[in-house]
Amino acid sequence: MHVCEAYLLASWLFIHQVQAQFKLFPNSTHSTANLSQGCITVLNATINCDSYIQQLVLNDYYGSLSNVTLQDSVCSAACSMSLGSYHNGAVTACASNPQPWPGVPAVWAGNAIWALYNRTCLKDPTTEAYGVNQVMAINTGNVAIQATCSTGPLPTVAQPPATNMTAVPGVVISNPVNAACLSGSHYTVQPGDDVQKIAVAHNVATGTLKTLNGIFPDSTNLFAGQDLCLPRMCPTYLVQANNNCATVAATDSITFAQLVNYNPLINLDCTNLISNTNICIGPSGPMYTPTTIPGAMVMTSDFATSTVALPGATPFGTMANCGKFYEVNPGDNCQQISLNNSISVDLFKETNPLINADCTNLTPGLFYCIWPLTNWNATNNATTTLTIATPPALTPTGSTSNCFEWHVVVSGDTCLLITTSFGITLAQFQTWNLQINAQCSNLLLGNAYISSALKTIATVSMPLPQAPLVPHPQPPQLGQ
Ligand SMILES: *[C@@H]1O[C@H](CO)[C@@H](O)[C@H](O)[C@H]1NC(C)=O
Ligand SMILES: *[C@@H]1O[C@H](CO)[C@@H](O)[C@H](O)[C@H]1NC(C)=O
Ligand SMILES: *[C@@H]1O[C@H](CO)[C@@H](O)[C@H](O)[C@H]1NC(C)=O
Ligand SMILES: *[C@@H]1O[C@H](CO)[C@@H](O)[C@H](O)[C@H]1NC(C)=O
Ligand SMILES: *[C@@H]1O[C@H](CO)[C@@H](O)[C@H](O)[C@H]1NC(C)=O
Ligand SMILES: *[C@@H]1O[C@H](CO)[C@@H](O)[C@H](O)[C@H]1NC(C)=O
Ligand SMILES: *[C@@H]1O[C@H](CO)[C@@H](O)[C@H](O)[C@H]1NC(C)=O
Ligand SMILES: *[C@@H]1O[C@H](CO)[C@@H](O)[C@H](O)[C@H]1NC(C)=O
Ligand SMILES: *[C@@H]1O[C@H](CO)[C@@H](O)[C@H](O)[C@H]1NC(C)=O
Numbered sequence: 241m242h243v244c245e246a247y248l249l250a251s252w253l254f255i256h257q258v259q260a261q262f263k264l265f266p267n268s269t270h271s272t273a274n275l276s277q278g279c280i281t282v283l284n285a286t287i288n289c290d291s292y293i294q295q296l297v298l299n300d301y302y303g304s305l306s307n308v309t310l311q312d313s314v315c316s317a318a319c320s321m322s323l324g325s326y327h328n329g330a331v332t333a334c335a336s337n338p339q340p341w342p343g344v345p346a347v348w349a350g351n352a353i354w355a356l357y358n359r360t361c362l363k364d365p366t367t368e369a370y371g372v373n374q375v376m377a378i379n380t381g382n383v384a385i386q387a388t389c390s391t392g393p394l395p396t397v398a399q400p401p402a403t404n405m406t407a408v409p410g411v412v413i414s415n416p417v418n419a420a421c422l423s424g425s426h427y428t429v430q431p432g433d434d435v436q437k438i439a440v441a442h443n444v445a446t447g448t449l450k451t452l453n454g455i456f457p458d459s460t461n462l463f464a465g466q467d468l469c470l471p472r473m474c475p476t477y478l479v480q481a482n483n484n485c486a487t488v489a490a491t492d493s494i495t496f497a498q499l500v501n502y503n504p505l506i507n508l509d510c511t512n513l514i515s516n517t518n519i520c521i522g523p524s525g526p527m528y529t530p531t532t533i534p535g536a537m538v539m540t541s542d543f544a545t546s547t548v549a550l551p552g553a554t555p556f557g558t559m560a561n562c563g564k565f566y567e568v569n570p571g572d573n574c575q576q577i578s579l580n581n582s583i584s585v586d587l588f589k590e591t592n593p594l595i596n597a598d599c600t601n602l603t604p605g606l607f608y609c610i611w612p613l614t615n616w617n618a619t620n621n622a623t624t625t626l627t628i629a630t631p632p633a634l635t636p637t638g639s640t641s642n643c644f645e646w647h648v649v650v651s652g653d654t655c656l657l658i659t660t661s662f663g664i665t666l667a668q669f670q671t672w673n674l675q676i677n678a679q680c681s682n683l684l685l686g687n688a689y690i691s692s693a694l695k696t697i698a699t700v701s702m703p704l705p706q707a708p709l710v711p712h713p714q715p716p717q718l719g720q
Contacts, residue, residue, distance in 0.1 A: 260318075262291045264349050264511065270486045271340035272496070279334035283346060285326055289319035289353070297356050298512040299457035300505075304376035305360070311370055315361035323354040341509040342497070349511050421469030429466040435459050439518045443473040446517035447505040474502065474520035485510030492521040542587075543614040554607050556663025557593040559616050562609035574599035581610040591616055594660065603660045605652065633688040638674025646688040655680035662691040 265283050269275070275283075290313045296302075305311045327350050334346035341348075362371040427438060435455055439446040448471040449455070455462055477488060485506065489499045500506050502520040506513065513519070544563020551565050566581060574595065578585040589595045591612045595602065602608070609616070628641070633648045647658060655676070659669050670676045672690040676683070683689070 260290060260316075261286050261288045261322075262294060263287065267482070267484070269340055270484050270510070272486075273338040273340050275334070275337050275340055275346075279330070279337045279340075279346060282326075282329040282333035283340070283349075285329060286322075287319075287326055287350070287353070288316075288322035289357070290314045290316065293319070293353055293357060293360075295457065296360065297353050298514060300451075301457055302356065302359055302372070304370070304372040306373075306376070308370075308373070311360070311373075315357070315370075319357060320361070323350060323357060326350045327354060344508040348509060352507070352511075423470055423472050425470040425472075427468045427470050429462060429464050429468060431464045433462070433464070435462060436517060438468065439476070440478075442470050443476055444471045444518065445474060445476065445503060445505070445520045445524075447503070447514070447519070451505060472524035474524040475522035476518040477521045479513050479515045479517050479519055481515045483513060483515065485513060488513075488519070488521070494521060543616070544611045545613070547613060550607065552607050553605075553657060553661040554609070555592055555594040555603060555660050558607075558609050559591065559612065561613045561616055562591070562611065563613060564609075564611035565607035566610045567607050568602045568604050570604045572602055572604070574602070577602075577608070577610065583610050587612070594663065601660075603656060605654070605657050606660060631688040633686060635688050635690075636673065636675035636684055639688075639690050640672050643672070643690040645691045647691040648688045649683050649685050651685060653683060653685075655683065658689070658691065664691065 263284055263286055269280065269283055292310065293314050296314075305314065327347055330346045330350060334340075337346065340346050360370070360372055363369065364371060364374060425442075427442065429438070435450055436446055438444075439449050449468070450457075450459075452471055453468050477492060479488070485496050485499050489496045492499075494502075496510070499519075499521065500508060500510060502523060506519065546563060547561050548563060548565065550560060552567065554560075554565070564581075566577060568577070574585050574588060577583075578588050581588075583591075585599075588608070588610065589599070591609045595608075627644070629644055629646060631639075631643070631646045633646075635646075645662070647662070649658075655666055655669065659666055666680065669689070669691070670678075670680070676689075
């Protein structure tokens with residue numbers, strides 16, 4: 241994050257009280273896990289380091305300290321040894337314990353300091369110079385080079401915006417400052433501002449504001465006139481001295497995990513809360529407010545309490561005990577029907593078992609159940625006995641007489657509608673009704689067709705929809 245160590249050169253003011261040791265969890269770990277006393281004692285062990293290192297860790301600062309006296313103090317050999325034994329102690333004493341915080345091992349907080357120590361204190365073996373200082377020297381050189389390119393000694397003085405740059409024909413040059421400000425929300429620093437004041441005025445988290453704009457822990461690189469990118473707004477809370485995530489979360493009726501999630505800069509075990517800064521106690525940015533599809537019906541309960549009359553033919557297997565049916569239109573899909581009718585896609589498919597896994601076989605013109613009764617899938621133990629049925633209307637020649645179910649063709653019927661509705665294949669339908677041609681283009685209105693014959697006893701255990709009987713002047717002729 242901090243690639244701008246060089247800028248510290250002239251500006252870092254150390255407010256540093258030498259304190260050669262500290263404890264990581266003097267006021268308890270606030271762990272929700274049941275830790276052994278041995279583990280708690282080890283986590284509460286004294287760390288023999290300059291306490292300034294904690295401030296560096298809290299701010300995720302990995303740059304040069306710009307003060308070798310201070311750096312020598314932070315990088316003492318005693319600190320290194322102490323961090324090593326703290327680590328080993330935690331490994332041993334907490335071995336059979338659960339993780340103190342979900343996903344965060346006992347060694348986490350100590351290792352965070354150790355990692356910073358290792359990086360901040362790494363020395364060039366020949367010159368004995370600190371690596372971070374050498375990087376800073378390189379950056380300082382780069383700044384000097386940049387200064388000769390009319391970019392100025394950034395950013396220790398606010399640069400007046402260049403207004404007289406020669407335009408490159410055909411190229412639109414946007415404001416390079418915070419061009420990547422995703423919130424699109426900018427603020428120009430005013431005299432007398434400080435980061436916390438800006439965070440309060442704009443309802444944003446202080447840490448996020450600082451990180452987003454590369455502002456140093458001590459804010460020494462904040463200048464009047466500077467363009468800041470504001471993070472997204474959130475409901476904020478001003479951290480008080482002695483607060484911890486558990487108490488803040490409890491006060492605001494959110495969970496520890498939510499608090500940490502709302503604040504990406506707070507680490508998982510919440511050891512880096514900084515008092516007098518704003519944190520988010522709710523999600524950032526606009527809240528999602530679901531809207532219903534215009535005209536969509538809103539079910540007040542998942543299941544209907546009473547059935548409605550069948551409005552027409554249903555796909556085979558769709559239960560008649562249904563509170564509402566929907567006639568599928570060309571182009572409909574399961575997701576759209578599900579959304580529009582407040583039924584889950586799964587329940588819609590279960591209630592209408594003929595629908596295939598990818599929902600590619602919805603048949604326009606048939607009525608699908610979209611609001612089943614609670615007992616829609618109750619086992620029906622009644623055994624259906626089938627008998628050869630008399631045709632209710634004239635039958636075309638070539639229809640078999642060994643028929644259990646007849647369907648009288650009505651206006652609008654198609655072979656697809658009939659076969660889907662009775663759960664038979666087109667081949668079966670054609671075999672039982674020889675009059676039907678290969679394209680199934682010659683259904684005779686008012687004639688009764690066999691929709692269930694001897695061979696399909698197993699598939700006709702469902703109650704069939706009531707197809708309207710079409711009165712016919714001639715007495716019915718049985719098929720041969
Ligand atoms: C940590 O140790 C200190 C003594 O150094 C003691 O007063 C404190 O109660 C201990 N805290 C915990 C959580 O054990
Ligand atoms: C916590 O651990 C101790 C020691 O193993 C055990 O006696 C106690 O019942 C545990 N408490 C809970 C709430 O699990
Ligand atoms: C460098 O750090 C030391 C130790 O903290 C401090 O006494 C001294 O004032 C600092 N020097 C500068 C120039 O800030
Ligand atoms: C710090 O450096 C020591 C020595 O190289 C190493 O053993 C240790 O694992 C390092 N600690 C971390 C947290 O990286
Ligand atoms: C651009 O403006 C700066 C500041 O006003 C001035 O110093 C510089 O000479 C100008 N450059 C050109 C090319 O006009
Ligand atoms: C622990 O509690 C003491 C006394 O309330 C307070 O001064 C100190 O800042 C607290 N330390 C931490 C790390 O919370
Ligand atoms: C949603 O359902 C309503 C009522 O059933 C209907 O009038 C409307 O056309 C449907 N809209 C869509 C997009 O399916
Ligand atoms: C019936 O449907 C309900 C709700 O979808 C489900 O919980 C239950 O397991 C189903 N029962 C059977 C026998 O499929
Ligand atoms: C159906 O059969 C099952 C198991 O054989 C039985 O538990 C259930 O009570 C029966 N339901 C009815 C309505 O008879």
